[in-house]
Amino acid sequence: MSLFKRKDSRNWWVEITAPDGKRIQKTTGTQVRELAQEYHDRLQAQMWEQKRLGIKPKRTWQDAVVRYLSEKSQKTTIETDKSHLRWLDPFLNGKYLDEINRDLISEITIARQKPYEIPRKKGPARKIVPKPSTINRTLEIIRAILRKARDDWEWIASCPNIPMMKEPVKRISWITRGQAEALLGYLADHQQSMMRFALETGLRRHNVTHLEWSQVDLERRIAWIHPDQAKAEKAIGVPLSREAVLILRGQTGKHETWVFPYKGLPVTQTSTKTWRDALKKAGIPAGFRWHDLRHTWASWHAQDGTPLHVLQELGGWASAEMVQRYAHLSTEHLASYVDRRVGLKLVGGTDVFPTEKEKGHQEVA
Structure with missing residues (x-):
């Protein structure tokens, strides 16, 4: 293993060789060499555990995203999923799946609620305030991937509960x-x-x-x-x-x-x-x-x-x-129930729809 710096990043990076021989490079997330060295040593210990004790390798969010997109490539809304995943990248890039906890989900939820602007060719930028439904779609893609990793791929033993925001009940839009x-x-x-x-x-x-x-x-x-x-x-x-x-x-x-x-x-x-x-x-x-x-x-x-x-x-x-x-x-x-009589009559003593028996009495009279 070794520590190095890339031209496009201020942080230290680590290069590791996985038990299966795969070469992996990833950021340590820190500019401090001492902390990067600590990260390096911790990874080295994990590699030893995986090789000697048969412990499953830890998977990253990127690993899960690649597999998810591969399995869902025919999904009709796949482009929408990709859009949400691009937005999530700054928060989850480089994270191990077991590092995605309730605190991180809460941080993402708060960030997703912040208004943002879309530039226009002419005039001022358009200000967008994300709706609860938009925020929930972003959270749902995290939940879907983590559940896949837990239930289908067996990469993690558990995943955090991800609460959704309450969405207003909308009227169904239809035309005559x-x-x-x-x-x-x-x-x-x-x-x-x-x-x-x-x-x-x-x-x-x-x-x-x-x-x-x-x-x-x-x-x-x-x-x-x-x-x-x-x-x-x-x-x-x-x-x-x-x-x-x-x-x-x-x-x-x-x-x-x-x-x-x-x-x-x-x-x-x-x-x-x-x-x-x-x-x-x-x-x-x-x-x-x-x-x-x-x-x-x-x-x-x-x-x-x-x-x-x-x-x-x-x-x-x-x-x-x-x-x-x-x-x-x-x-x-419900039609057969609304005509059931409840014994009430209109002011003046006349019912709106008299029964057959009452009709007979009216005709005799």
């Missing part, structure tokens, strides 16, 4: 059928087809824009989403309505691979200027997102009386809790 028709009228042809299909199936944006013909069987009226394409990482069978089949038939011949191509390629961006202009012309709030088409599909189903357990399966949700967001829109199962 009339608003949907108005919006469709202002969209380009390729956007119309995708939007109509999304409203017929409830599929997420990427599952629509990147749907392949190999995932469709028009004769059996079914499509399917592979596990690596689904958010819950479970295959989803998608029964196709008559309207959905007609939409797909209208797409045949446009591309041999992609169902909804645009200029020969899948659509990668749906929140375009055309989309925003169409929302404005249709009189729909500017905050309505493409993903809200999925909420709209689920809301229509709930209003039409689709049981929530069926809606859960149709939408490919992993838990019933996700579907409960639409429960207030479904009241058919």
